[in-house]
Amino acid sequence: MAQFSTRELLYLEDMSKIFESSEKNIRHARTEVTDQQVLSMLNTMSQEHRQLIQSAGSLISSGRMQ
Numbered sequence: 001m002a003q004f005s006t007r008e009l010l011y012l013e014d015m016s017k018i019f020e021s022s023e024k025n026i027r028h029a030r031t032e033v034t035d036q037q038v039l040s041m042l043n044t045m046s047q048e049h050r051q052l053i054q055s056a057g058s059l060i061s062s063g064r065m066q
Contacts, residue, residue, distance in 0.1 A: 004063035012063070016056040023049040 004012070026046045033039045 004059070009060055009063050012056050012060050016053055016060070019049050019053045019056070023053065 023046060026042050026049065030039060030042045030046070033042060
């Protein structure tokens with residue numbers, strides 16, 4: 001596993017927070033949308049953001065353990 005500098009870990013944390021904020025906005029938008037095509041797109045975006053948040057969290061955790 002690659003070692004991360006403190007700066008890189010902080011960057012990952014910042015990006016994770018941005019993705020979490022985006023995910024919150026996407027969840028809200030999904031409650032407001034009636035068009036099925038747009039809803040499908042938002043569902044895909046939501047899933048991708050959750051995966052990015054999880055991946056960033058794993059990298060941060062492993063980076064802090066080293």
